[in-house]
Amino acid sequence: MTATLHPAAPSAPPAASPDTRRRRRRTHGALAGWLYATPTTLFVLLLFVLPLLLVLQMSASDWPLLSGNQGLNFPENYQDAVSNRFFWDSVVFTLKYTVLTTIILLALSLGLALLVQESSRWKGLLRTSFLIPSALGLASASLLFYVIYSPIAGPFADLMASWGFTFLGTPDGALWSTIFLIVWRYAGFYMLLMLVGLQGISEDVYEAARIDGASRWQTFRDVTLPLLKPTLALTTVLCVTGSLLAFEQFYILTKGGPDNSTITIVQLIYSVAFQGPNNLGVAGALSVIVLLALVVINIAQIRAFGKKVED
Amino acid sequence: MSIDTEPTTTRAMVTDAAAPSTREHRVARKHPSASFAGIALRTPGWVLTGALALIFLYPLIWTAISSVSPRAGTNQVDGWGMGNYATLANYQAGIWVYIGNSLFVSLLTVLLTLVISLLGGYAFARFRFPGKDALFLATLAILMVPYATLLIPLYVLLNIVGLSNSLVGVALVLTMFQLPFSTFMMRISFESIPRELDEAAMVDGCSTFGALWRVLIPAVKPGLITVGLFAFLAAWNDFFAPLILINDTNRMTLPLAVANLRGQVQ
Numbered sequence: 001m002t003a004t005l006h007p008a009a010p011s012a013p014p015a016a017s018p019d020t021r022r023r024r025r026r027t028h029g030a031l032a033g034w035l036y037a038t039p040t041t042l043f044v045l046l047l048f049v050l051p052l053l054l055v056l057q058m059s060a061s062d063w064p065l066l067s068g069n070q071g072l073n074f075p076e077n078y079q080d081a082v083s084n085r086f087f088w089d090s091v092v093f094t095l096k097y098t099v100l101t102t103i104i105l106l107a108l109s110l111g112l113a114l115l116v117q118e119s120s121r122w123k124g125l126l127r128t129s130f131l132i133p134s135a136l137g138l139a140s141a142s143l144l145f146y147v148i149y150s151p152i153a154g155p156f157a158d159l160m161a162s163w164g165f166t167f168l169g170t171p172d173g174a175l176w177s178t179i180f181l182i183v184w185r186y187a188g189f190y191m192l193l194m195l196v197g198l199q200g201i202s203e204d205v206y207e208a209a210r211i212d213g214a215s216r217w218q219t220f221r222d223v224t225l226p227l228l229k230p231t232l233a234l235t236t237v238l239c240v241t242g243s244l245l246a247f248e249q250f251y252i253l254t255k256g257g258p259d260n261s262t263i264t265i266v267q268l269i270y271s272v273a274f275q276g277p278n279n280l281g282v283a284g285a286l287s288v289i290v291l292l293a294l295v296v297i298n299i300a301q302i303r304a305f306g307k308k309v310e311d
Numbered sequence: 312m313s314i315d316t317e318p319t320t321t322r323a324m325v326t327d328a329a330a331p332s333t334r335e336h337r338v339a340r341k342h343p344s345a346s347f348a349g350i351a352l353r354t355p356g357w358v359l360t361g362a363l364a365l366i367f368l369y370p371l372i373w374t375a376i377s378s379v380s381p382r383a384g385t386n387q388v389d390g391w392g393m394g395n396y397a398t399l400a401n402y403q404a405g406i407w408v409y410i411g412n413s414l415f416v417s418l419l420t421v422l423l424t425l426v427i428s429l430l431g432g433y434a435f436a437r438f439r440f441p442g443k444d445a446l447f448l449a450t451l452a453i454l455m456v457p458y459a460t461l462l463i464p465l466y467v468l469l470n471i472v473g474l475s476n477s478l479v480g481v482a483l484v485l486t487m488f489q490l491p492f493s494t495f496m497m498r499i500s501f502e503s504i505p506r507e508l509d510e511a512a513m514v515d516g517c518s519t520f521g522a523l524w525r526v527l528i529p530a531v532k533p534g535l536i537t538v539g540l541f542a543f544l545a546a547w548n549d550f551f552a553p554l555i556l557i558n559d560t561n562r563m564t565l566p567l568a569v570a571n572l573r574g575q576v577q
Contacts, residue, residue, distance in 0.1 A: 032519050033438025040431035044449050047487035054464035129364040137548030139566035155373050245457050248550045252570050269459045287460035
């Protein structure tokens with residue numbers, strides 16, 4: 001950025017030579033542009049568009065895992081997908097998990113962000129300790145909590161034995177244990193996003209609120225929250241999408257148990273495709289349903305936030 | 312989608328708390344002390360916040376301590392020591408194989424992501440070509456599609472081209488998932504550099520590639536570092552893609568090996 005710039009280049013076009021040069025560059029720019037964009041194009045076409053078309057074809061075909069395409073099977077795949085005995089359970093469970101996780105995670109991370117907003121040595125220490133779990137992979141974090149929740153090896157083993165409960169033994173226990181894991185793992189990351197948003201609110205607004213005699217709660221509700229709306233929109237979309245597609249935590253921590261009570265929709269796709277029925281056709285149909293649902297939910301969220309921002 | 316680098320006009324703030332919903336993007340100013348919302352939540356004090364920090368650190372501290380402490384039923388029964396680590400080193404194919412696999416996948420993903428997003432970002436920021444906007448939107452659309460929806464057909468496709476059960480296949484897939492973020496990031500990086508810089512290089516006789524190589528790469532280095540770090544972290548921690556694409560024990564990456572360790576825990 002420190003190289004010499006033409007001071008007057010954009011405003012005062014001098015003579016003809018730079019102008020023609022620019023025009024010449026633009027015309028052969030089309031070819032060069034395509035050349036530079038070729039790797040991106042190849043990846044997008046071969047690894048994104050092609051699979052997307054293939055999954056559409058799959059969802060309409062009889063396609064066992066090992067023997068490949070066996071011909072058209074159009075409405076049946078979708079009927080099988082919806083009538084799978086875990087389909088509605090997994091949809092309800094995924095939605096329940098998503099709503100709970102999003103509310104708890106966003107509320108907590110906003111709280112943490114407000115808590116560590118100022119910079120002092122102690123606040124910096126807190127910030128670091130909230131952020132450290134974010135460095136862990138989700139698979140490792142899930143295994144870590146599997147051991148911590150274990151009634152034999154975990155640190156709460158004695159406590160569980162004397163109180164007669166286990167973390168992962170009941171459907172509700174397993175759900176809340178997983179939510180705790182996810183909150184522990186992601187609170188720091190969302191706190192960071194919230195901090196960036198809070199940093200963008202100028203001190204003047206708070207000062208104005210103070211002069212007008214607003215209470216702390218009023219300031220938070222009428223100044224901080226409305227001005228934080230773009231950040232809240234981003235974090236909500238991220239959190240909802242991530243939770244709807246939850247897989248690792250349930251695959252490793254609960255294995256869908258107890259009594260198949262914690263099967264998410266992605267887990268259902270995985271098990272239909274690779275663990276039992278080995279039916280890629282039905283798995284493809286499920287994938288297409290999830291894709292459409294996700295697109296609809298995301299558009300709804302963006303619309304909702306967009307409208308509120310305009311008000 | 313082009314981001315114009317206009318000078319941000321800082322308008323006078325409406326100092327009226329009754330109409331706080333007037334949204335304006337202002338330049339973030341650094342006021343480290345005494346923000347109002349901060350004060351609102353500062354009161355509980357050190358004990359409470361310290362306890363909160365401890366909740367976040369406790370699982371990691373407990374794991375670190377119990378990995379070397381004596382416990383019945385582990386490979387470190389009496390006295391403190393590294394017995395559990397010795398067992399881990401020889402677990403299945405050996406931990407070094409898994410670390411090697413993870414490193415290979417992560418580094419290949421970083422390399423591919425850097426090359427593709429560098430060239431792609433350059434193309435999007437500096438050239439006009441037909442289909443540019445469509446291609447950019449298609450790249451961003453990768454974000455909208457669930458992992459599972461793409462991985463099942465990718466499993467079939469990679470089988471067809473002979474990349475089944477291959478770490479290269481995993482790296483290709485992970486690179487594709489990194490494209491929306493990295494392309495967007497590199498496009499912004501290139502657009503924030505004044506055009507005069509590469510025009511000057513071309514006046515001095517550089518080709519478009521020469522301008523990129525000699526002048527622009529040093530200028531977009533921060534963007535490249537960010538993209539590379541994100542790609543590495545995502546590839547290193549990714550679980551779902553290798554789970555579906557890899558089924559040979561010797562080719563598993565670390566997260567898969569970690570998931571297999573679950574069988575060792577009661």
